[in-house]
Amino acid sequence: MDKERQTILFVDDELSILNSLRRLLQDEAWDLIFAESGEKGLELLNKQEVDIIISDVRMPGMDGITFLKQVKELYPHVVRIFLSGYADRSAIVQALSEGCAQQLVSKPWEDDELKGIIRDALLQAEELKQKGKGLQKIINSISTLRTMPQTYFEIKKCFSHINTVSIERLAEIIEQDTSISAELLRWANSALFGQMHKVDTVERALMVLGIDIIEGLVLSYSIIGPISSGSRSATGFDLKDFQTHSLSCGILAKMLAGRLPHMDDKEAERAFTAGLLHDMGKLVEEMCLADDFKKIMDTARLKNSLLIEAEYDVLETNHEEIGRHLAEWWSMPSFLVNAIRWHHEPHLCKTSQDIVAAVHVANVLVQKFELGSSGNFRIPEADPASLKYFDLTEEELPSIKESVMYYLS
Ligand SMILES: [Fe+2]
Numbered sequence: 001m002d003k004e005r006q007t008i009l010f011v012d013d014e015l016s017i018l019n020s021l022r023r024l025l026q027d028e029a030w031d032l033i034f035a036e037s038g039e040k041g042l043e044l045l046n047k048q049e050v051d052i053i054i055s056d057v058r059m060p061g062m063d064g065i066t067f068l069k070q071v072k073e074l075y076p077h078v079v080r081i082f083l084s085g086y087a088d089r090s091a092i093v094q095a096l097s098e099g100c101a102q103q104l105v106s107k108p109w110e111d112d113e114l115k116g117i118i119r120d121a122l123l124q125a126e127e128l129k130q131k132g133k134g135l136q137k138i139i140n141s142i143s144t145l146r147t148m149p150q151t152y153f154e155i156k157k158c159f160s161h162i163n164t165v166s167i168e169r170l171a172e173i174i175e176q177d178t179s180i181s182a183e184l185l186r187w188a189n190s191a192l193f194g195q196m197h198k199v200d201t202v203e204r205a206l207m208v209l210g211i212d213i214i215e216g217l218v219l220s221y222s223i224i225g226p227i228s229s230g231s232r233s234a235t236g237f238d239l240k241d242f243q244t245h246s247l248s249c250g251i252l253a254k255m256l257a258g259r260l261p262h263m264d265d266k267e268a269e270r271a272f273t274a275g276l277l278h279d280m281g282k283l284v285e286e287m288c289l290a291d292d293f294k295k296i297m298d299t300a301r302l303k304n305s306l307l308i309e310a311e312y313d314v315l316e317t318n319h320e321e322i323g324r325h326l327a328e329w330w331s332m333p334s335f336l337v338n339a340i341r342w343h344h345e346p347h348l349c350k351t352s353q354d355i356v357a358a359v360h361v362a363n364v365l366v367q368k369f370e371l372g373s374s375g376n377f378r379i380p381e382a383d384p385a386s387l388k389y390f391d392l393t394e395e396e397l398p399s400i401k402e403s404v405m406y407y408l409s
């Protein structure tokens, strides 16, 4: 029988850190165990079942990266998280890109954020256990996508040294990819980001758009961009229309988030990135599981069901779970992971709820507006609580559609 309480193993050579984690989490319904070294951590794992591990990086003897690499080999179902100081960042980005851990928490941590990350990781551990077979099969077949696209990897490395890397250097890296540079300039000049003056260099675009947007755009255009020119693929999925769907969803999610009085501009801009990348899992299916994806499209057409329902019939999982896995694998910020995982079921999401709700509503509305195509043959329903949250009325929908079209053009 499955045990009811989930177990978290903390590994850190500093006793004071282990003690503050113990104090912070002792009232939660989790079993906490502690080890002062990687070696001791492995001994504990040998004796008892663990759901997630949160490990320091710099430790005498076995360091955190070596430790988590071994855990990945021996206990692949355990969710692995780094807890690290700023100085370790570049080694960690490398280790994260190799899939050694799925998440990174910075020291010193924010108590609520850490608890949120642990809750999400425990959900992920539970999901992997329950839906293990379907999802595991997919995970094994997406190895080609596990390597981050090159430009994305390079800018991620730069972001991890953002205090020492100059904006000129970052611009230089991005300029090597002309199509991505052109897209960044286009968005930096868009009225969506409220720019009054013409932006004509990548360096200036970086300053106008900020890190979150740049990261989302670079990723989106490095995976969606190169394949969109091929248009309709063998599976019957139109990639150009899909790109329009993703962009429209990003634009509308930002507009919706901007309606919430407590959201500042920065937060609303995050909704743009989340909307842009929300259906990333569909791209994985289209690119890595073409035969299954064709079956999904055929099933949805035949049964007049949504893709997300047909995905379960064929794969025993869906694009939300697949996308979330990849987002975590690439160490994306948690608001993106959540939007990718919960955009069809926003009520189940416990953190980043405003952004997730904005993406959920935007995803449904842009399909109603027939802006691009998500691959669905019928329009999904919006969660009534989310609609109410944004105070949307039927009468204003035509003008909202017009605004999205304006920003798209
Ligand atoms: Fe979706």
Ligand SMILES: [Fe+2]
Residues within 6 Å of the ligand: 245, 249, 278, 279, 363, 374
């Ligand atoms: Fe979508």
